[in-house]
Amino acid sequence: GENVEQHPSTLSVQEGDSAVIKCTYSDSASNYFPWYKQELGKRPQLIIDIRSNVGEKKDQRIAVTLNKTAKHFSLHITETQPEDSAVYFCAASIMSGGGADGLTFGKGTHLIIQP
């Protein structure tokens, strides 16, 4: 099955600086890569996703890049703000006909924005 590795486990950056979180996946058939943000005690919420036919996607201060050859994808947050502090999860899945496959998640990155 799919295996997703996520690094770093903890990331501390100064407010206003950029943050980068990296993930690798093992199954070359995976073709959908979402990122979730989870605040303490709350549900994970989708913040951005990318499909394998796209190399980069951007939404305001958040961007995701995908390198299919190397099987890795990254989340980039620019101009970080205190409200960006949370745990971020990457995930991978195969968009199959049955749609039954659950997402395989990375272990998460605790992002801390220092004032």
Added chain:
Amino acid sequence: SQTIHQWPATLVQPVGSPLSLECTVEGTSNPNLYWYRQAAGRGLQLLFYSIGIDQISSEVPQNLSASRPQDRQFILSSKKLLLSDSGFYLCAWRRLPWANEKLFFGSGTQLSVL
């Protein structure tokens, strides 16, 4: 619009007691439904998924079971809880057709087994 309801929000149960967590989805039909568990400080582990009524697949061997008695209802159960069952349980759904891969989570249940 679609919404997902999960309850209870918090649960404290003694070891050996039964468990029933319920999840319902509104505003869609024939969704894919999922149960995930999140241990403290760790990632999300897929426990069960269902593509239809009474169609349940288990991802990992464990002390838990799942049922889907109705199209938009998903239940996580245990006959006898273990200490290791403590964690944050999340129900999730994904809309069919399968071209839409976005996964939406319920608000979660914090289960403490003492």
